[in-house]
Structures are given as C-alpha cells and as structure tokens.
Amino acid sequence: MTDISRRAVLGVVGVGAVAGLTASWPRLTGSDIPGRGTDALNVAILGTSQDAASRAGLVQAFNAKFPHIPVRILAIQGADWSDFFAKILTMVAAGTPPDVVVVATEGAQLFADRLAAPLDDYVTKDAEAMSDYFSDVHPALIESFMYKGHLFQLPIDFNAANMYFNLGTLSKAGLELPSSTWTVDDFLSTARAMKKSSGGGPFVSYYWTNRLWGGVVPWLYINNTSFLTEEKSPGGDWLWNRFYAGDPAAKGRSGGYLWEHSNALAAPVEESFDVLRTIVREGLGTSPAQGGGNQLVAQFAGGSIGMTPAGGYWVEGLSEAGMAGKEYDVQFFPKMQSQKAQFGSSGYAIMKTSKRKDDAWEWVKFCVSREGMKLAFPTPNTTPTRRSMCNEALFGAKGPAHWKVFYDTLDTLPSAPIPAPPQQAAVETALIKNVSGAVTAGSRSAMQSNLRALDRDLTQALKIQA
Template sequence: MTDSHIPRRTLLRYGAYGAGAAALAGTAASWDRLTGADIPGRDDGSLVVATLGSAFDPATVDALTKGFHRIHPDIPLRVNAVQAVDWSDFFAKILTQIAAGTAPDLVYVATEGVQLFAQRLGVSLDRWVRRDAAELREYFADVHPSLVESMMYEGNLYQLPVEFNAADMYLNKQVLKRAGAGFPAADWSRDDFTALLRELKRSGGAHFTPYFWTNRLWGGVMPWLFANGTNLLKESKAPGGSWLWDTFYPAADRKG
C-alpha cells in the first residue's frame, strides 16, 4: 500500500481489464484443449510411422513406403524419422509428441523401449497375429524365437523384429604388424586374446592403449560377460506366451 491516490479513470480502466480477463478465462475454460494436431496442415490423415532417424536410410524408407502402397494404395503413409543420438533420446521425443497431441500411429523401437511402450503406451499385436497366423508362418519360420521373445512383455507380443545387432571386434593390422603378431586364429581363446593385448602393450610403449570401446550403448564390458556365459543380473522368464510358441514354434524344435 502507498499514499498515492489512483485516479478514478485509471481505476475504471483497470477494472475493465480485470473484467475482460475474467470473461476470457471463463471462455477459455469452455474450450477443448488445443494440441499440436490443431496446427493447420499438421494432421494430413496419414498413417504416421516413427523410428529413430539413423535406424533406416532413405533407400529403406523409400522401399518401405512403396511396398506399403502396393498393398494399401488408398492409405497415405508418412515415416517420421526422429533425429536422436540414441534410443533414450528417441523415447523422450516420442513422449513429447504424445504430450503435444501428435502421437504417431506406429513406433519402431529397439528392445530397450519394449517395456516402456508395453506398460504405458502401446497395444499388443496378439489379436492381429492370431488373425493373420497363416500369412505370418513364413515370417516366424525365418526368425529366431529369441528375437521374438525380446519383443514380448508378460506373454504379449508388441513388435515384430526386423533386425538384430551384435558386438564386433576390430583389429588394426598395422598395430599387429608393429608388434610382430599375426592375425588371431578363428578359434582363439580368452587367454589368446589376453596374451595378444600384452604383446601389443609391450611393443606400443607406456602410453599406448591396445584397446578401446566404441559402443557405449552396450555398456563396454557387457559383450565380454555375455560371451563368457555370465551376466550382472539374474535372468528370468515371464509367464504366458504359449499361444504364440505353440502356433509358430513346434515344441520339438524348442529348448527349455
């Protein structure tokens, strides 16, 4: 509070502003919530497929689009190649799109995202897989069950795997030559690997590191643990899924 006196005209003007703001607030409260889909041209009726930008190259996207249109020429398709450093960034951007009201229709994710989408966002493919079982038999016959299992959550299937990756080891031939070492044999052992590293270290000097990790998403040492039959966590299997295994993978061909 101050000693100054507000002129009557000013007071009336402020009162008009307040009344106008209250009226506007009341009107806004009755509006439907605006989302990104309300932007003109944003929602063109296309089937939107979101994937990590680096997961598909332009040729693959073009082949996917053309293949889809051969079967469904009446459905417009738009591939949303989300630019992200890795899958965690991709998931964050997808969640932002959903919050903005521009959720994609289909999302292709790596195994890291299956549980997130299964628990919170996605719809299982079970009923469609059952419906199209005859057509999908050829697909499942060509895909290892471990890949299918990685796309399941509590007995339900959320994605059909289309690819897999594996850890690779790269050897610098010049470094091997400088150490006087030959290329390892195809059946080299862990002890052979350790001996080779020590030889490279001796020939390279005190400041030479004979190895480095290139794939941070694998967690550095994790491939070595898997290759030696161990893990940091205790693995278990969720119940359910017999409807898929009994349909596409004969019991005689399954292990465990």
C-alpha cells in the same frame, strides 16, 4: 517532408514485414512439412531425414499394395535410443503420438508396459504370412520382444556384440584372427601384444563405450552373469507351439524376460569387472568414453584402435570411411564361464493410442516380409533378423571375411538381449555412472565400493514405478 518520406519508408518496411511473415508462415507453423496434419499412418523412426528418404522405396512398395493407407515417416534425430525415446515421450506429452514406432530392445519393455499394443491377435490371425517370417528368424530375437506372455514387436534388425579387429594392427603384433573359442586370457595377451607393437602415438588395444549395448554387458554375459537378475515370465506358448514347434533353438523359450532386481553384488559380476579393471590398469583399453563414440570410425580405420565391440551395423560406416572389408575382421566375444552373447534388436511397435491399428499392422507385416526387409536394408548398416537376408549380397562386398559371425552368434551361442526393464533410462544412468568408477578403481576394495553404489542406485532405479 522528412516525415512523409519516413512514413513511406516505414510503410514499405511494414508491407515487407507482412509479406515476409506471410511467406514464412508455413515454416513457422510447420504446415509445410509433408503430410503434417493429414490423416496418414505416422511411423516414427530413429534417424535423419535421409534415413526417412531412404525408406521412400519401402513406402512406395507398401502403397502399391495398400493404396488406401498413406504413410508418413517421421525421422527423429537423436544421439542414441534414450534421446529417441525422450522425443517420443515428448510427442506423447504434446498430444501428437505417432501410430507406429521403431523401438529397440532398450525401450521394448517401457513401450510394452505403457505405450504399445500387443500383437498377439494379429499374429494369430495372419498365421500364414507369419510362419514364413518366424521360420526365418531366430527365436531368441522374438523372445526378446515378448513381455509378460504377449508379443509387442516383430524384430526387423539386430546387432550382437562381436569383436572387431583391425587386421593391420593384428599382423603388426604377429598375430592372426583368434579362433571362435578364444578365451579372456587370449584376449588379454592379444591386447598386450598389440600395445607392445604399437610404437608411439595414440593407440588403444581395446576401445569401448560406456553404455548399455556393448559396454560392460558383454563381459558380464560371457561370465554367465548380469548386473540385474534375469528371470522369465511364463506364457507365450501360444506362439512357440504354433510357429516354432520343431525348432530345437525354441525349446524352453518363455513369455519374455524379467529384470526386476539388482545383481551387482554377485561374485561373477566382480570377476567380470576385474577383467575390465585389468584392461584399464594396464593401459590396454580406455576408461570408457561417454556417449555415442562418433570418433570411433576414423580411429579404427586409422589404426589407432586394435579391437572394439560392434555389430553388423558397423560394416557400412567403415566402408564409408574408406576401410575395405579385408582390412578388418570379426569374431565372437571371448569365453569366460560361458560365451553367452548379448544383442540388441529393434522392431515396429503399434501405439496403444493409435486409431489406425489395423493399418499399422499391415505396415508392420509388410516390413517383416522378404520384400519389405530387402527394401529397408539395402546397405549393411545393421543385421537383418531374417537369416536368409544375412547373405553374400548384403555383406559380401563391403564386409569382413567372417561376416557370417553376425548371425552365427545367435545360431551357435547362447544369447540374451541387453537387460532393459521398463525403467531402462534410470537403470542405464545408474549403470553408466558407476561403471567408470569401478573399472578405474585403484584397488579391489575400491571397486567393490563402486559396485555397492551401483547396487544401491539400481535398486533405487528399479523402484521407480515405470
């Protein structure tokens, strides 16, 4: 009897298990993910599924024009770009590479070198639509996506490293927003004044994160140097002559940057590191934090941070944290030998392996059109590459008084992308791991030995055949 009832129970459990398994099968195999396995144009972006959803309008508008090209946005989460590239590479390894990938400067040359298809023929063929785009976009951004004479991406957004000021902290120190031509000495005295007037409590005048974008690089660039040698490849005239013929800013543009050797032992590099060492030694800034710096918004809004490098992308984050545009402001980075600005950009790259390159091009083209870009960036969480879109409508309501600084950085200062050769992951690791040591070094000679280690690690990293 007990045996029968136990069998009954077991039977019910068994049936339940089978039913449960059947019900969850789509989840287990991922077949419930919309568009998975269907024949669509797969577009990978860095972001959350919310970011993917926010592009629904973009996809819809695209499909109104191209109803025969179904598009699937794959949101790939990651704390930073290297996380994202790791996931894309994993997709390649898994045999399911996407057709189109949003690639930032950090990975531009890696993709150009191994994974992306050149856009040259498409650009030439669609010259008319392209002229409208190029006339609205600063050539520095285009050049940053050229590699060995070929164009691999059309930039859609960028962020230059500007200095954000908490105006409350600034006025407490009895100061006003510095002029656009301020110097490193001005920076140091501002930081000292902020620190002095801060009173007790946790406070840093200058907060920075140890990474490629906005780490040591802006400090190197304003001293007209870099931790890698910067050369340019020939070529690219097909583009410059055709689309930027009359633009003085396009004079001397090349076929793309080449960062092939370590430059860590150059004297100007040491000068820049000396500035950072001063900042750390005097307690004006943090020894750099690792990682994405996700606590930054609350700290800056709460007045625990006086200055920090950021780009147009930060406006939305600060606004969400409840910080009004009039409570902070932006300015260029200070001057040293020069005031050369660093920026990072991103754009869609078409994968070499894609079987739908023509469709992919339509997508890329649509995304850089006025209509596409307006749909892609409804909020100021980045800086659009079209000059005409960095406007009152985007930044006026939520942004700081001097929001024009974001695009003026390109228009009025010399600029260059963050140095990201094809071996970017290894290079960034080598950089990050030696920077903390160098800027916290107790003596100049200790710092120099850290720079020698950096030089060695960079040389090793660049040797990796990407």
